[in-house]
């Protein structure tokens with residue numbers, strides 16, 4: 001079973017279609033890590049595609065904010081993000097709002113892969129927390145028991161590897177065995193097939209990056225293909241005609257800053 005992993009599409013239909021074009025015949029199912037909408041100009045089209053094609057999708061903070069339910073306050077968003085959320089709320093159809101409304105706000109374990117957990121932000125704070133450092137990742141490894149947790153939210157591809165080591169300490173007298181956990185941050189190479197080695201003492205938190213608004217200074221849409229049997233992770237990027245998305249954003253009167261940032265990947 002090969003899984004196309006998408007995250008943070010952010011209503012960027014042109015980017016999403018480019019990912020689909022680049023992956024024809026290369027996956028069996030689609031899992032989406034949230035933030036289908038927000039920032040971008042085509043929320044209805046992107047939600048419709050996820051409704052039709054995604055086998056699993058979890059709730060992102062922008063999806064939640066658009067719904068206007070309690071739990072996330074759009075006033076906590078920066079002014080540009082807030083403007084886009086309010087615009088999105090206005091244009092989404094009732095069916096698409098209903099789809100977002102039923103997305104899970106808690107981490108999800110896929111039926112076909114019990115060693116995996118999916119969440120938008122982090123196991124500890126499923127919709128809100130940014131895992132941007134090994135120390136934040138370390139705290140989150142204590143919050144789940146599966147071998148691998150897939151997250152989005154930061155828009156930056158990353159792999160955090162947790163290891164439990166046995167260390168012998170003998171400060172004075174009898175040697176003492178201690179378990180010591182460490183977390184290291186790996187930056188996955190584009191196009192390189194990564195073997196996912198896991199065990200009770202070796203676990204991973206993996207972020208595929210963002211389809212619709214990358215923030216790692218690479219403007220191309222990011223995604224990954226996870227092979228559940230081969231236990232491999234293929235991290236990829238695909239160029240897309242950014243100016244088409246930017247024109248759609250101008251027509252929708254979305255904030256200038258959100259339009260410009262797509263040209264820089266931040």
Ligand code: ZN
Nearest residue numbers: 008035060153
């Ligand atoms: Zn996002």
